[in-house]
Amino acid sequence: xxxxxxxxxxxxxxxxxxxxxxxxxxxxxxxxxxxxxxxxxxxxxxxxxxxxxxxxxxxxxxxxxxxxxxxxxxxxxxxxxxxxxxxxxxxxxxxxxxxxxxxxxxxxxxxxxxxxxxxxxxxxxxxxxxxxxxxxxxxxxxxxxxxxxxxxxxxxxxxxxxxxxxxxxxxxxxxxxxxxxxxxxxxxxxxxxxxxxxxxxxxxxxxxxxxxxxxxxxxxxxxxxxxxxxxxxxxxxxxxxxxxxxxxxxxxxxxxxxxxxxxxxxxxxxxxxxxxxxxxxxxxxxxxxxxxx
Amino acid sequence: xxxxxxxxxxxxxxxxxxxxxxxxxxxxxxxxxxxxxxxxxxxxxxxxxxxxxxxxxxxxxxxxxxxxxxxxxxxxxxxxxxxxxxxxxxxxxxxxxxxxxxxxxxxxxxxxxxxxxxxxxxxxxxxxxxxxxxxxxxxxxxxxxxxxxxxxxxxxxxxxxxxxxxxxxxxxxxxxxxxxxxxxxxxxxxxxxxxxxxxxxxxxxxxxxxxxxxxxxxxxxxxxxxxxxxxxxxxxxxxxxxxxxxxxxxxxxxxxxxxxxxxxxxxxxxxxxxxxxxxxxxxxxxxxxxxxx
Amino acid sequence: xxxxxxxxxxxxxxxxxxxxxxxxxxxxxxxxxxxxxxxxxxxxxxxxxxxxxxxxxxxxxxxxxxxxxxxxxxxxxxxxxxxxxxxxxxxxxxxxxxxxxxxxxxxxxxxxxxxxxxxxxxxxxxxxxxxxxxxxxxxxxxxxxxxxxxxxxxxxxxxxxxxxxxxxxxxxxxxxxxxxxxxxxxxxxxxxxxxxxxxxxxxxxxxxxxxxxxxxxxxxxxxxxxxxxxxxxxxxxxxxxxxxxxxxxxxxxxxxxxxxxxxxxxxxxxxxxxxxxxxxxxxxxxxxxxxxx
Numbered sequence: 001x002x003x004x005x006x007x008x009x010x011x012x013x014x015x016x017x018x019x020x021x022x023x024x025x026x027x028x029x030x031x032x033x034x035x036x037x038x039x040x041x042x043x044x045x046x047x048x049x050x051x052x053x054x055x056x057x058x059x060x061x062x063x064x065x066x067x068x069x070x071x072x073x074x075x076x077x078x079x080x081x082x083x084x085x086x087x088x089x090x091x092x093x094x095x096x097x098x099x100x101x102x103x104x105x106x107x108x109x110x111x112x113x114x115x116x117x118x119x120x121x122x123x124x125x126x127x128x129x130x131x132x133x134x135x136x137x138x139x140x141x142x143x144x145x146x147x148x149x150x151x152x153x154x155x156x157x158x159x160x161x162x163x164x165x166x167x168x169x170x171x172x173x174x175x176x177x178x179x180x181x182x183x184x185x186x187x188x189x190x191x192x193x194x195x196x197x198x199x200x201x202x203x204x205x206x207x208x209x210x211x212x213x214x215x216x217x218x219x220x221x222x223x224x225x226x227x228x229x230x231x232x233x234x235x236x237x238x239x240x241x242x243x244x245x246x247x248x249x250x251x252x253x254x255x256x257x258x259x260x261x262x263x264x265x266x267x268x269x270x271x272x273x274x275x276x277x278x279x280x281x282x283x284x285x286x287x288x289x290x291x292x293x
Numbered sequence: 294x295x296x297x298x299x300x301x302x303x304x305x306x307x308x309x310x311x312x313x314x315x316x317x318x319x320x321x322x323x324x325x326x327x328x329x330x331x332x333x334x335x336x337x338x339x340x341x342x343x344x345x346x347x348x349x350x351x352x353x354x355x356x357x358x359x360x361x362x363x364x365x366x367x368x369x370x371x372x373x374x375x376x377x378x379x380x381x382x383x384x385x386x387x388x389x390x391x392x393x394x395x396x397x398x399x400x401x402x403x404x405x406x407x408x409x410x411x412x413x414x415x416x417x418x419x420x421x422x423x424x425x426x427x428x429x430x431x432x433x434x435x436x437x438x439x440x441x442x443x444x445x446x447x448x449x450x451x452x453x454x455x456x457x458x459x460x461x462x463x464x465x466x467x468x469x470x471x472x473x474x475x476x477x478x479x480x481x482x483x484x485x486x487x488x489x490x491x492x493x494x495x496x497x498x499x500x501x502x503x504x505x506x507x508x509x510x511x512x513x514x515x516x517x518x519x520x521x522x523x524x525x526x527x528x529x530x531x532x533x534x535x536x537x538x539x540x541x542x543x544x545x546x547x548x549x550x551x552x553x554x555x556x557x558x559x560x561x562x563x564x565x566x567x568x569x570x571x572x573x574x575x576x577x578x579x580x581x582x583x584x585x586x
Numbered sequence: 587x588x589x590x591x592x593x594x595x596x597x598x599x600x601x602x603x604x605x606x607x608x609x610x611x612x613x614x615x616x617x618x619x620x621x622x623x624x625x626x627x628x629x630x631x632x633x634x635x636x637x638x639x640x641x642x643x644x645x646x647x648x649x650x651x652x653x654x655x656x657x658x659x660x661x662x663x664x665x666x667x668x669x670x671x672x673x674x675x676x677x678x679x680x681x682x683x684x685x686x687x688x689x690x691x692x693x694x695x696x697x698x699x700x701x702x703x704x705x706x707x708x709x710x711x712x713x714x715x716x717x718x719x720x721x722x723x724x725x726x727x728x729x730x731x732x733x734x735x736x737x738x739x740x741x742x743x744x745x746x747x748x749x750x751x752x753x754x755x756x757x758x759x760x761x762x763x764x765x766x767x768x769x770x771x772x773x774x775x776x777x778x779x780x781x782x783x784x785x786x787x788x789x790x791x792x793x794x795x796x797x798x799x800x801x802x803x804x805x806x807x808x809x810x811x812x813x814x815x816x817x818x819x820x821x822x823x824x825x826x827x828x829x830x831x832x833x834x835x836x837x838x839x840x841x842x843x844x845x846x847x848x849x850x851x852x853x854x855x856x857x858x859x860x861x862x863x864x865x866x867x868x869x870x871x872x873x874x875x876x877x878x879x
Contacts, residue, residue: 132489153486171823173830185482189771189796192834193739196718198822210482236491237464237572244466248485279823425782446779478775503775529784530757530865537759541778 038069040090041077048083049227055090062144063100064115071122074129081238084132084230086223087152089139095161098143101170104271105280116267119144120260123177127151128249130242132233134226137212138219142200143167150181153245154229155212156222159203163211166198171279175267180252186211331362333383334370341376342520348383355437356393357408364415367422374531377425377523379516380445382432388454391436394463397564398573409560412437413553416470420444421542423535425526427519430505431512435493436460443474446538447522448505449515452496456504459491464572468560473545479504624655626676627663634669635813641676648730649686650701657708660715667824670718670816672809673738675725681747684729687756690857691866698857702850705730706842709763713737714835716828718819720812723798724805728786729753736767739831740815741798742808745789749797752784757865761853766838772797 040053052073054060062070077085089095103115126133126148134154135141141149141163149155149163157163165182167174174195182191190209193199206212213229216222233241256263270276333346345366347353355363370378382388396408419426419441427447428434434442434456442448442456450456458475460467467488475484483502486492499505506522509515526534549556563569626639638659640646648656663671675681689701712719712734720740721727727735727749735741735749743749751768753760760781768777776795779785792798799815802808819827842849856862 153489168822168826168830171826173826173833176833179834183481184485187480187773188769192770192831195830195834196739196822196827197818232490236461236489239568240461240464240466240572241489244461244488245485247466247469248472248488275825279826446782476774477778480773525783529754529782532861533754533757533759533865534782537754537781538778540759540762541765541781 038066039073041073043080043082044227047227047231049086049230050077050080050082050084051086051088051223052077053088053090054096057091059094059097060089060091060145061097061100062119063103064111064118066100067115067118067122071118071125074122074125078125078130082131084134084227084233085129085152086134086136086226086230087126087148088136088219088223091139092219093161094139094145095135095137095141096145096148097140098145101280101284104276105284106277107271109272112268112271113264116264116271117260120177120256120264123147123151123181124253124256127181127253128246130245131238132230132241134229136216136219136222136226137161137163138222147178147181150185150211154226156214156216156225157203157206157212158217158219158222159215161203162200163203163206164198164200165195166200168196169198170283171276173270175263177253177256177263184249184252331359332366334366336373336375337520340520340524342379342523343370343373343375343377344379344381344516345370346381346383347389350384352387352390353382353384353438354390354393355412356396357404357411359393360408360411360415364411364418367415367418371418371423375424377427377520377526378422378445379427379429379519379523380419380441381429381512381516384432385512386454387432387438388428388430388434388456389438389441390433391438394573394577397569398577399570400564402565405561405564406557409557409564410553413470413549413557416440416444416474417546417549420474420546421539423538424531425523425534427522429509429512429515429519430454430456431515440471440474443478443504447519449507449509449518450496450499450505451510451512451515452508454496455493456496456499457491457493458488459493461489462491463576464569466563468556470546470549470556477542477545624652625659627659629666629668630813633813633817635672635816636663636666636668636670637672637674637809638663639674639676640682643677645680645683646675646677646731647683647686648705649689650697650704652686653701653704653708657704657711660708660711664711664716668717670720670813670819671715671738672720672722672812672816673712673734674722674805674809677725678805679747680725680731681721681723681727681749682731682734683726684731687866687870690862691870692863693857695858698854699850702853702857703846706763706846706850709733709737709767710839710842713767713839714832716831717824718816718827720815722802722805722808722812723747723749724808733764733767736771736797740812742800742802742811743789743792743798744803744805744808745801747789748786749789749792750784750786751781752786754782755784756869757862759856761849763839763842763849770835770838 038054038056040051040055042051042053043049044051052070054066054070056063056066060066074085099119103112107115132154133152134156135149135152137149137155137157139158140161141157143165146163146165165174165178179191179195182195186194186209194201201209201211203212203215207215214225216225250257331347331349333344333348335344335346336342337344345363347359347363349356349359353359367378392412396405400408425447426445427449428442428445430442430448430450432451433454434450436458439456439458458467458471472484472488475488479487479502487494494502494504496505496508500508507518509518543550624640624642626637626641628637628639629635630637638656640652640656642649642652646652660671685705689698693701718740719738720742721735721738723735723741723743725744726747727743729751732749732751751760751764765777765781768781772780772795780787787795787797789798789801793801800811802811
């Protein structure tokens with residue numbers, strides 16, 4: 001761990017002591033919108049735990065607007081000092097199909113910049129979220145769907161679905177923050193092979209390699225198991241828990257925090273390359289003809 | 294691994310070739326005291342293995358003096374070119390309860406500096422100890438008790454006890470060297486969760502995640518199993534073994550070796566913060582009322 | 587991961603788009619020799635997979651010439667855009683006995699420089715090879731024999747043999763690239779212990795810790811299982827696969843790519859030290875007397 005970690009810790013310790021008022025004010029001044037249609041935010045009055053539901057039909061593919069909503073909702077849940085956050089889907093077959101490839105195929109450049117910047121920021125919000133996080137994976141979790149799950153601290157999945165990052169299947173090379181996200185959950189040799197093969201794990205395979213922690217037979221049971229995990233922190237000091245998490249995960253996000261625009265620029269360059277655009281052409285055509293049948 | 298590792302290796306290779314005399318002299322000139330009361334050092338004449346017993350009643354909580362004794366004893370064992378070091382406790386219920394929180398609560402600043410500096414140095418001595426090390430964990434190993442065990446190369450534990458780092462329970466954020474110590478033994482995702490939950494593993498749970506290597510039914514059996522581990526190095530070249538260990542572990546201690554005073558300063562700042570002092574107030578009051586019942 | 591990774595990725599993305607012609611030219615202009623006697627290169631016309639067989643009697647100990655042949659063969663296979671590479675041995679008892687210690691014992695300095703430089707370059711070629719790689723380990727894989735296996739993406743081994751890095755047994759401290767190679771396959775705590783003990787795993791032990799992926803009952807079966815692994819990449823984009831592998835492994839080879847001559851220099855200094863030469867004296871004498879019996 002680098003000295004930046006220590007600096008952060010020290011400055012956060014100061015924050016804890018001197019800055020609580022300001023933090024609260026900044027949170028209150030955040031626009032507390034009603035649920036958008038793309039995400040639903042519900043607090044369980046009994047447990048104090050918040051459920052964040054992705055709700056972009058048909059398959060929760062992440063376009064700019066869903067990413068923005070997710071980012072705002074995560075920040076709001078954190079500011080409200082929720083007991084914890086459970087991420088799930090309103091679709092009972094698909095948790096998330098990943099990024100909306102239309103955002104990347106022959107893109108409008110201005111929108112592409114906003115799209116990828118929001119992806120980076122949303123992922124950071126979830127990965128570094130100060131409250132306990134868990135994913136109730138009630139359907140297929142593909143590509144960014146898997147990345148969102150891996151960014152949480154706990155994963156419960158329903159049987160009969162797939163989870164994984166299949167980027168090599170459509171010619172995409174995932175950026176370092178996505179690799180790190182996988183590495184935070186799985187042993188290195190499994191990550192390398194899964195990334196190279198574009199492996200989609202069945203629920204059973206995912207449990208075996210511990211990509212998920214538990215299997216549940218219904219969405220309700222999955223949410224209840226996630227709540228049990230979140231409740232396991234009852235005896236801990238929330239600030240110390242949050243700082244420990246931040247210190248632990250900080251090394252994985254160094255690049256993205258130190259140089260977000262550099263990371264953004266490199267990803268955009270890759271997305272805009274003829275190599276990647278050709279791959280997307282082919283992949284989207286294949287998907288289209290598959291859907292016609 | 295960084296080039297400093299290589300530099301160290303090279304300079305150690307030179308040391309091995311040219312400096313053996315000096316090393317021996319420096320070791321002999323070290324004050325070879327009789328056992329203090331806080332630690333016992335015994336050499337098994339048959340095996341050549343040294344047992345280092347923590348002996349600060351009632352529960353081996355680590356105050357400044359115990360840390361100093363441990364550090365000196367480890368250095369002495371290393372200098373005497375013992376076949377190996379087995380760390381254990383004279384108490385048959387508690388291996389170590391961790392740091393003596395009285396050293397950190399409303400502390401005398403001068404003593405606090407000595408206390409934390411000695412903790413850092415003692416831990417380095419054990420973690421980088423050139424002879425094979427093993428822990429015979431014959432009781433609860435809490436917080437620094439667990440850290441000491443994890444710094445050894447092998448762990449044998451008696452059933453019915455707990456081991457773990459429960460710092461988040463009393464509002465403490467462990468410094469990087471303690472995180473690295475845990476990471477040297479356990480997979481990353483287990484470390485993160487255990488640190489955040491302040492998890493104390495039962496002997497059985499510890500065996501399952503391989504925080505310990507074996508379970509023994511008595512202290513004697515634990516020591517005997519530790520001795521077997523140490524004997525497994527019989528066929529190796531001791532200098533090559535020591536250099537390989539040093540090279541392997543060097544990356545984990547970089548921060549502490551490059552900038553011990555900076556690390557010290559940050560830890561003291563955190564300990565002295567009102568946030569941490571309040572947490573200690575509450576935790577010590579709770580312990581006190583618990584002990585009265 | 588460092589920014590160099592991103593730079594590499596970006597430059598490789600450019601390479602993919604603009605430089606395909608040049609790459610092909612450079613490959614074609616490489617001297618496509620017939621098999622030397624020290625390695626055999628065979629392409630399976632049906633699968634398009636290439637088998638690379640080490641063939642230096644009696645035990646495939648790696649001298650300068652074998653290392654040169656291996657390096658050239660790996661480059662050739664990569665340039666020919668083979669479907670994959672399977673590494674095996676023509677000897678049915680020994681995959682490889684490791685480095686030829688005669689290259690390191692009382693060495694001719696000029697030859698020693700060439701020997702170690704070729705070792706570094708050959709290992710880089712295999713570790714970063716753009717096509718899928720697998721090892722059919724049909725005999726003992728000792729020291730560099732194990733390192734070669736670990737550099738591949740998949741390992742199938744025949745029963746009744748040993749695999750491991752036993753350098754501490756003859757007083758050698760392995761350089762960082764060999765440590766990283768072990769760490770790319772095994773959990774950290776297993777690597778440390780195995781390196782310190784100079785542990786040779788039986789086939790069964792190797793399977794248990796997942797140093798190997800599968801056991802096969804014959805060389806043919808091993809090669810067939812390796813081919814199955816290579817075929818598992820059929821659905822992926824070869825360029826994206828190659829870039830993902832390169833990005834993933836790049837952090838492990840940073841030292842060797844940034845400063846090959848520095849790494850070389852330090853290894854030579856160590857090999858030439860009286861300490862290491864004395865160890866080799868003793869070890870080679872022991873081997874000699876053992877072989878006489």
